[in-house]
Amino acid sequence: GLYDGYLAEQWRELDKMAKEVLLTATPVDGEKEAKEKFMQDLEAVCQKVEPTAKLIPFGSIVTGFATRGSDIDCVFTSNTDSALQNDKITEPETPFDRHDELVTQLQESGYNAQLLTRTRVPIIKLVRPATPDVPDSVSCDIGFNNFLAIHNTRLLRTYAACDERLVQMVLFIKWWAKRRHINSPYRGTLSSYGYALLIVHYLINIAQPPVLPNLQLFHPPATQTSTELQYEHNGNVCNIWYLKDTSTLPRSANKASIGELLRGFFEYYAFTFRWQNDVVSIRTAGGILTKMEKNWCAARSRPGGREEGQVWEVKDRVDVQHRYLLAIEDPFETTHNVARTCTFNGVGRIKSELKRAMYLIKSRDPGHHRLRTELFEEA
Ligand code: GTP
Ligand code: MG
Structure with a gap:
């Protein structure tokens, strides 16, 4: 009827x-290529300090979720023979610890490198200056022993290979979230990784029929070796198995356009998802756990230092952040809340941005002028 007509028109406009x-x-x-x-140039400098050094990229450069000018994330590894044999990633027995020497070498080689040591694990920060061919400067983080990030990056890349609509949705939502200033884990909102997990949950569990299968629910073949099943991190055993060869999976029966899926995404998180109680958990059948069952309800204090993501925390400060106002379980490190960076105000802003987006999508002014001019308006 009439309503279907309006809906179809909203989808079409969003699609455009x-x-x-x-x-x-x-x-x-x-x-x-420039990144x-x-x-590679950085890796060559690292090898002057440690001949077996390798820089392994992770994050958006690998998943295909990179937007213009997005940063470079990589992990420094050494003794790669054991660390990266046949693509299996395990932590080296003797972790590299000559960070100061490495930074000095990078600086002597002309890089503006900085070592962040107030962090739980050290991080080296550099910037690739803008050049005529790549007109944005690009920042680069080198981490150490953050191997789980390589695994979850590959999980996202495998999802991206299942259906090209995932990448398209992630780019759209990241672009929107950046313009609306709700994509800054340093300032109380959600990381890009967090938004990607929200989208994956939507495409596995909410869109009907599903756009993506749940790759972590397939049973591993009996021939899998233990390093492909489990990984120990911070004393926790993480189940890192997921279906890697997706070439034999059928295409999704869901033929929705990006516009339809985007509208569904905004509507779900604006009105249906229960922010108070629910935990997004892409590894789980159904995709939702409760904060109660994960024991993620109470306020908690944690020693300061740097979290795995990009967040600075003042040492020894009891932080209301850890009330876990928004809860997104990491697919492998299940004790880790990817949305722990969200503050009370940050979550409030994300929610009101989702509602604002729905309001603009539904507004029926001629030519969808408001949607076109306001959705990506710089906040
Ligand atoms: P842009 O940098 O905005 O282009 O997005 P990105 O896809 O690189 O995401 P982001 O920089 O937020 O995260 C990079 C990678 O860090 C992710 O792909 C994960 O592999 C890893 N990671 C693991 N845990 C966390 C976490 O709690 N927060 C964040 N931000 N990243 C994590
Ligand atoms: Mg990144």
């Missing part, structure tokens, strides 16, 4: 906008 956003948001030609070249 998504195509335009993808053109603007995707990295400029040669950006990926990879930058990493």
